[in-house]
Amino acid sequence: QVHLVESGGGVVQPGESLRLSCAASGFTFTSYGMNWVRQAPGKGLEWVAFVSYDRINKYYAESVKGRFTISRDNSKNTLYLQMNSLRAEDTAVYYCANGGEVVVTRIDSWGQGTLVTVSS
Amino acid sequence: QSALTQPASVSGSPGQSITISCTGTSSDVGGYNYVSWYQQHPGKAPKLMIYEVSDRPSGISNRFSGSKSGNTASLTISGLQAEDDGDYYCSSYTSTSTLVFGTGTKVTVL
Numbered sequence: 001q002v003h004l005v006e007s008g009g010g011v012v013q014p015g016e017s018l019r020l021s022c023a024a025s026g027f028t029f030t031s032y033g034m035n036w037v038r039q040a041p042g043k044g045l046e047w048v049a050f051v052s053y054d055r056i057n058k059y060y061a062e063s064v065k066g067r068f069t070i071s072r073d074n075s076k077n078t079l080y081l082q083m084n085s086l087r088a089e090d091t092a093v094y095y096c097a098n099g100g101e102v103v104v105t106r107i108d109s110w111g112q113g114t115l116v117t118v119s120s
Numbered sequence: 121q122s123a124l125t126q127p128a129s130v131s132g133s134p135g136q137s138i139t140i141s142c143t144g145t146s147s148d149v150g151g152y153n154y155v156s157w158y159q160q161h162p163g164k165a166p167k168l169m170i171y172e173v174s175d176r177p178s179g180i181s182n183r184f185s186g187s188k189s190g191n192t193a194s195l196t197i198s199g200l201q202a203e204d205d206g207d208y209y210c211s212s213y214t215s216t217s218t219l220v221f222g223t224g225t226k227v228t229v230l
Contacts, residue, residue, distance in 0.1 A: 035219070044123070044224040045158075045166065045209050059217050062121065095165060105213045106156040106172070110165035 002026045002109040004096045009114030016086055016118075022079040022096030022111060029077040033057075033100035035107060036070060036081045038092035038116075048094070049081065050104040057102055064090075086118045124149065124210055124222035131228040137198040140225045142210035143191060148220055150191035154213035157186060157195045161206045169208075170195060197227070205229045 008020040020036070036048040049070040050059045058070055069082040079096055093113040099106050125143040132138040142149065142157075149155055155173045158166040168177050170186040173193060183204075185196045193212070197204055210222035 037221075045160075045211075045221040047211070047219040047221060050219070057217075061218065103213065103217045104219045105152075105154040106168065106211065107158070107166070107219070108168055108177075110167075112165055 002098065004098070004109060004111030006094060006096045006111045006114035009094065009116045011117045011119065012086055013120050014087055014118055017082070017084045018086060018116060020081040020083070020094055020096075020114060020116070024077045024079065024096075024098070027098065027109075030074045031101070032098040032108075033102065033104055034070075034072055034079045035097045035099055035104055036068075036079075037095045037097050037107065037110070038090075039095070039113075040089075040092040043092075046092075047104070050100060051079070052100070052102045054102075059104070083116070086116075088118050090116065091118050092116060121148075121214055121216065121218060121220045124212060124220055126208075126210060126222040126225045128223075129226045129228065131230055132197075132200045133230045134200055134202065136200050137196060138200060138227065140195045140197075140208055140210075140227070142193040142195070142212075142222045144193075144212055144220070145191055147215040148212040149188065149193050151215060152213045153188070155186065155188055155193040156211045157184075158209045158211070159204075159206055160209065166209065200229055202229050
């Protein structure tokens, strides 16, 4: 049974940084690409970033390119999202999700999400 | 990358069938057979219902089916049940190796 547990969310001011983590279990972490997907309050889903199973390929949504960095530690079965220069429009629930191998073609399983609030 | 276009809401009575459309471009929906559909209940994480246009993950009811024609994909829910109430999103792989979601459709079982 896939288990994805996000942590690191919270309230920050515009321009500040935050690092999200996602602990994965119940599947072979090193065989799956991993993603971050976010959902602003009352809004739809927005794919944010993907890292391939072997850490070689990384892709980002245009809205976060240059500000966010996705990474993974396959020895710890953990996914990360470093978020810099945060803006009010980055306020959302951030979901960790597995899906894809070298590119993301779908999202298979999702965590329960962690809320990030960017506000002064 | 613009979000795929879905109707804001669709409704139906128990037992009926409904269809949700998902319209993109030749750079996403029309160019690849990598369209997926997700169900989301309030306050919960989304759940994969259909992948690669028409395949169902293990455990998903065969009341859910998917198809695609040109730049538009569709999800059909037959034999509508109260538990099908919720939000539905499509997604597609894109020509820039990213994933794009649809705008979302609220399904109401009357």
